Amino acid sequence: MIDLRSDTVxxxxxxxxxxxxxxxxxxxxYREDPTVKKLEELASNIFKxxxxxxxxxxxxxxxxxxxxxxxxxxxxxxxxxxxxxYYEVGGLGRLGGLIPQLIPGxxxxxxxxxxxxxxxxxxxxxxxxxxxxxxxxxxxxxxxVLDQEKVKEIVSFAKQQGLRTHLDGARIxxxxxxxxxxxxxxxxxxxxxxxxxxxxxxxxxxxVLVGNQDFIDRARKYRKMLGGGMRQAGVIAAAGLxxxxxxxKRLGEDHRNAQLLATKLDEIDxxxxxxxxxxxxxVLELTNNDFTVQDLLTGWRQNGILASSVSxxxxxxxxxxxxxxxxxxxxxxxxxxxxxxxxx
Ligand code: TLP
Numbered sequence: 001m002i003d004l005r006s007d008t009v010x011x012x013x014x015x016x017x018x019x020x021x022x023x024x025x026x027x028x029x030y031r032e033d034p035t036v037k038k039l040e041e042l043a044s045n046i047f048k049x050x051x052x053x054x055x056x057x058x059x060x061x062x063x064x065x066x067x068x069x070x071x072x073x074x075x076x077x078x079x080x081x082x083x084x085x086y087y088e089v090g091g092l093g094r095l096g097g098l099i100p101q102l103i104p105g106x107x108x109x110x111x112x113x114x115x116x117x118x119x120x121x122x123x124x125x126x127x128x129x130x131x132x133x134x135x136x137x138x139x140x141x142x143x144x145v146l147d148q149e150k151v152k153e154i155v156s157f158a159k160q161q162g163l164r165t166h167l168d169g170a171r172i173x174x175x176x177x178x179x180x181x182x183x184x185x186x187x188x189x190x191x192x193x194x195x196x197x198x199x200x201x202x203x204x205x206x207x208v209l210v211g212n213q214d215f216i217d218r219a220r221k222y223r224k225m226l227g228g229g230m231r232q233a234g235v236i237a238a239a240g241l242x243x244x245x246x247x248x249k250r251l252g253e254d255h256r257n258a259q260l261l262a263t264k265l266d267e268i269d270x271x272x273x274x275x276x277x278x279x280x281x282x283v284l285e286l287t288n289n290d291f292t293v294q295d296l297l298t299g300w301r302q303n304g305i306l307a308s309s310v311s312x313x314x315x316x317x318x319x320x321x322x323x324x325x326x327x328x329x330x331x332x333x334x335x336x337x338x339x340x341x342x343x344x
Contacts, residue, residue: 007320010201028231033234052216055208062083062133062168063088067096070098081105112154134154137278143174166191171279173251197244203239208240251279269288270286280318281317283314286314300338
């Protein structure tokens with residue numbers, strides 16, 4: 001199968017499996033797991049933040065950040081298509097008691113003027129806005145890398161207004177590679193950052209939350225509350241070490257494959273790549289009536305290719321380390337054959 005549904009489908013590498021098998025473990029709730037500690041130390045060094053916390057998933061990491069930074073009844077500011085709002089099961093409302101204020105962005109980010117308008121004055125009628133969240137790369141904007149100048153401007157304004165700031169950096173290493181900038185520089189403005197080990201970096205499980213020591217100490221308690229206090233978690237943290245030390249270095253290949261696939265798909269009559277492909281995500285729109293999105297997905301599936309729809313006319317394809325150049329060629333070949341069949 002050529003699985004382009006997401007980079008979350010990546011399987012652990014041989015080195016990960018070996019490192020996992022050999023990992024030294026302890027009870028991490030007692031803070032006695034040396035491999036988890038090593039991963040957290042490595043993460044805080046790479047991100048140049050005081051401390052780090054290993055968590056089960058990106059969704060859990062974001063939720064813990066929300067709970068740690070806010071109180072129930074607070075307002076949080078999010079880009080309208082952000083993952084935290086769109087795909088995290090409404091945890092911000094159900095579990096955080098938070099009121100989202102959504103600002104529609106362009107290329108994954110809104111402007112400072114939009115933020116200024118959104119932030120309401122201190123008034124007895126309004127909830128208090130206490131947290132601003134951004135997302136880099138921005139998933140629903142098609143893996144866009146945020147404009148760092150805008151990020152700095154927005155975050156600095158939010159801080160002046162007394163808000164705390166969190167980055168959903170699930171794919172921050174993709175952003176770093178595409179913009180040729182260190183993750184620590186991209187994350188410098190934020191109070192906290194969540195990044196994922198289990199997407200393009202191929203670890204089977206796990207994300208990490210980074211921030212200052214006080215934030216992480218409080219976050220650790222919320223992780224326990226949510227049932228995320230894991231015991232011999234070093235077995236999975238070991239894969240995370242390989243993810244950070246080895247897999248971050250090869251993401252450029254995924255970006256090149258995405259470029260190649262996007263260019264070839266865009267050349268096909270009736271197909272239009274609608275995002276600016278900077279990282280590993282392609283958003284393809286079907287612009288004529290040869291077939292519906294469902295027909296194409298079914299045709300691909302029958303030929304061993306998986307992708308997913310993001311709307312009635314659009315499909316998302318994501319490249320990752322288990323997608324090779326020859327896989328890309330196969331996708332193009334099969335697609336052209338399917339079109340010929342549909343037009344017959
Ligand atoms: N994204 C998944 C799906 O949930 C849509 C995907 O296939 O892209 N932040 C961002 C920006 C994400 O893209 C994701 C996962 C998460 C957070 C959540 O991570 P997990 O899946 O580990 O909870």
